[in-house]
Amino acid sequence: MSPGGRWRLERDEAVCLGQRRGGCRKVTRDPEIPALPGVTTTSAVADNDSAKLRALVFSKTAAFRHDAIPTALAAIQALGTEKNWQVDSTEDGAFFTDAILSHYDVVIFNSTTGDVLTDTQQAAFERFIRSGKGYMGIHSAADTEYGWAWYGQLVGAYFRNHPAGTPTATVLREDKTDPSTQGIPDSWSRTDEWYNYQSPVNPVVNGGGTDYNPRNTDGVHVLLKMDESTYAEDDGSDGTDDDHPISWCKKYDGGRSFYTGLGHTQASYAEAGIRSHIAAGIEIAAGVLPSAACGVAAANAGMADSRLVRVSRRA
Ligand SMILES: [Zn+2]
Secondary structure (H helix, E strand, O other): OOOOOEEEEOOOEEEEOOOOOOOOOOEEOOOOOOOOOOOOOOOOOEOOOOOOEEEEEEOOEOOOOOOOHHHHHHHHHHHHHHHOEEEEEEOOHHHOOHHHHOOOOEEEEEOOEEOOOOHHHHHHHHHHHHOOOEEEEEHHHHHEOOOOHHHHHHHOOEEEEOOOOOOEEEEEEOOOOOHHHOOOOOEEEEEOOOOEEEOOOOOOOOOOOOOEOHHHOOOOEEEEEEEHHHOOOOOOOOOOOOOOEEEEEEEEOOEEEEEEOOOOOHHHHHOHHHHHHHHHHHHHHHOOOOOOOOOOOHHHOOOOOHHHHHHHHHO
């Protein structure tokens, strides 16, 4: 569906501002959602037809708030400038309607926490993924929406706990061919807050439960994992260096999911390895960068225009 025209949000509806190919379409918000005093024209403004992809960065927190959220957003915006993405941002769950989400190829959960979406907003996001779109989760995106079973499967696991502080540890590159790991060495020593995970099924809200290997979730393809011999992981079996994925992707419910557990610290987003990892993850999730494991097929590699990819997916 062509979104059509420039548009902006007002209190009662999104209003077309101009004309372009295909004309202008009025977008009406779901009537059950109240007025949006927090929405401004700085987010979700106009569709850039020449952009490689359109991304919505969602940074709402209902629990712990990471001080790296603005840093991560700025990094994604800079990547968008470099790579010709349209990047819009919001911390308002009311953006999760069919009419608004349809403008985007990927929604990035930027260290969200807690219960950030209503049931109605969740249903809209499920339809968005089912329409062939993408989800990118950064760090505490796994510490989000414990009561939404569909989301648990989308991400692949929930947050369990982490060892104190930001120790130095080694990340191992498991998938050496995926675009999202090309800027990362096979053995990557860095500092971060290192998550352990719990099952996506019946999780303990806000963390807890039994240590879980996300590799055991249906569809999960592991990209990066921890070398547990390089730090005290506090996963309940510190004496055993067991399998510990930290970034993975999966095809899910008609769409694509990409998750990285990295990125607690502000400093992370200045690292070239993190920036290339996140940039490729966003493009894979958006469906504009082929990934054998979790993205569109390589047959679509020549289709740089995301709208062409969209058309091909509908066929
Ligand atoms: Zn954190």
